[in-house]
Amino acid sequence: MAEVEFVKCDCCGLTEECTPAYIASVREKFEGRWLCGLCSVAVNDETVRSEEDITTNEAMDRHMRFREQFKSSTPPAKPAEELISAVRHLLRKTLESPRKKNGSSTTSFSGSENRFSSMSNEEVST
Ligand SMILES: [Zn+2]
Structure with missing residues (x-):
């Protein structure tokens, strides 16, 4: 490529x-x-x-x-960007839910917050 x-x-x-x-x-x-x-x-x-x-x-x-x-x-409109962020949001929720069932809810919640913020950094750089 x-x-x-x-x-x-x-x-x-x-x-x-x-x-x-x-x-x-x-x-x-x-x-x-x-x-x-x-x-x-x-x-x-x-x-x-x-x-x-x-x-x-x-x-x-x-x-x-x-x-x-x-x-x-014409008014500024970014439908594509809005769609992308909506899809990302959806994906994160899907990824998050099976992990929440295992372990205690409080620790897995704060853990997943860190995980997702590092994930979004990766998405930006690639
Ligand atoms: Zn141009």
């Missing part, structure tokens, strides 16, 4: 997992900035649509202005 890195779009802030080679090729194309697939298509579109011959930088500025207008007219 190819090595991947997390890279953030300079336009919309979307994070994508990409190979270092792909990240480098995108940066080269957009004057050192990294754009996600959607934004790079949109920036290309700005270049094509423009009557005069605009640079990639100008096309990016136009696209970013467009994004700003779009962003202010």
